[in-house]
Amino acid sequence: MTTDQWQADRLDLDGYLARVGLEPQEPTRAGLDALHEAHVRTFTFDNIDVLLGQHPGVGLDAVQGKFVGRGRGGYCFEHSTVFAAVLERLGYTVRRHLGRVGDPADGSRQGRTHMVVEVDLDGQRLLCDTGFGMSLLRPIALADGAEDDHLGWRYRMERHDEPAKDTEGACADTTWRMRRWRDNGWLMMHSTDELPVTPIDVAIGHHYTSTHPDSHFTRTLVVARHLPDRHVTVTHDTVTVRRAGEPTEHRPLAAGELADWLEVLDVPLTIDEEQNLLRRAADLAVSGS
Numbered sequence: 244m245t246t247d248q249w250q251a252d253r254l255d256l257d258g259y260l261a262r263v264g265l266e267p268q269e270p271t272r273a274g275l276d277a278l279h280e281a282h283v284r285t286f287t288f289d290n291i292d293v294l295l296g297q298h299p300g301v302g303l304d305a306v307q308g309k310f311v312g313r314g315r316g317g318y319c320f321e322h323s324t325v326f327a328a329v330l331e332r333l334g335y336t337v338r339r340h341l342g343r344v345g346d347p348a349d350g351s352r353q354g355r356t357h358m359v360v361e362v363d364l365d366g367q368r369l370l371c372d373t374g375f376g377m378s379l380l381r382p383i384a385l386a387d388g389a390e391d392d393h394l395g396w397r398y399r400m401e402r403h404d405e406p407a408k409d410t411e412g413a414c415a416d417t418t419w420r421m422r423r424w425r426d427n428g429w430l431m432m433h434s435t436d437e438l439p440v441t442p443i444d445v446a447i448g449h450h451y452t453s454t455h456p457d458s459h460f461t462r463t464l465v466v467a468r469h470l471p472d473r474h475v476t477v478t479h480d481t482v483t484v485r486r487a488g489e490p491t492e493h494r495p496l497a498a499g500e501l502a503d504w505l506e507v508l509d510v511p512l513t514i515d516e517e518q519n520l521l522r523r524a525a526d527l528a529v530s531g532s
Contacts, residue, residue, distance in 0.1 A: 256329065263285045265278060283379070283469050286315070287508055291315075291466065302446075306325045319358045320449045337361065339440040341356075341435070343433060358445060358448070369382040369383065377474060378469070380469065383421075387401060399424070403417070418434040418437075474486075477501065502517070
């Protein structure tokens with residue numbers, strides 16, 4: 244992947260670093276960890292613009308207009324697009340990957356509609372996943388059996404090689420499965436493949452997730468954020484609060500409560516955007532989508 248292909252030179256790096264509250268520094272593991280956590284804590288994971296029918300697209304200019312210009316968040320294609328550009332501008336060696344959310348063991352695995360970023364640093368491959376609803380706070384080693392436990396949030400990587408079946412002597416198809424420790428077991432999150440990724444691949448994935456009637460993001464509101472003492476996910480009809488090492492709290496969203504959570508999660512919407520979102524969420528709750 245080349246910098247020109249992804250137009251990382253167009254990034255307002257100073258504006259991004261000011262937004263996440265960090266100074267520029269040379270590529271180091273400590274610096275990467277700090278940058279990843281600052282990003283995840285600064286920007287929400289959400290599909291608000293999809294539901295409002297105003298998504299600007301996943302090109303870098305559009306994404307940084309939201310993230311850097313407004314302090315808004317988005318979903319994986321946006322998070323990973325801007326984060327990869329930041330890393331490249333800071334001198335990190337970067338590869339973009341697509342993956343599938345869900346567990347192949349129970350048939351829930353979806354299309355290649357998740358995006359992550361790999362960093363090669365001092366000979367170690369590291370997976371950055373800033374754009375998942377329950378995101379890592381810091382990168383995890385892209386190695387079979389690698390585990391990370393940061394502030395009580397536990398994750399694990401597993402390598403899975405699926406031999407090619409129709410071409411004699413072909414190489415195995417490698418995927419990296421990420422799991423999160425939950426309720427005394429390793430919950431499958433997503434699997435990332437090793438295939439090359441170009442901007443058009445990201446645009447196609449975004450087109451499906453933002454327009455297809457079967458896409459989760461066109462039928463469900465999701466707003467999530469890592470707060471200092473908890474992780475909160477709010478949909479149009481539920482609230483889920485997770486604290487490291489404690490049972491998950493999951494309950495229905497009360498009438499009129501969404502506006503309060505938008506304030507708690509610090510979602511910078513205009514007055515019109517918030518009112519339109521509240522109406523859209525209410526419609527989804529009534530329809531049962």
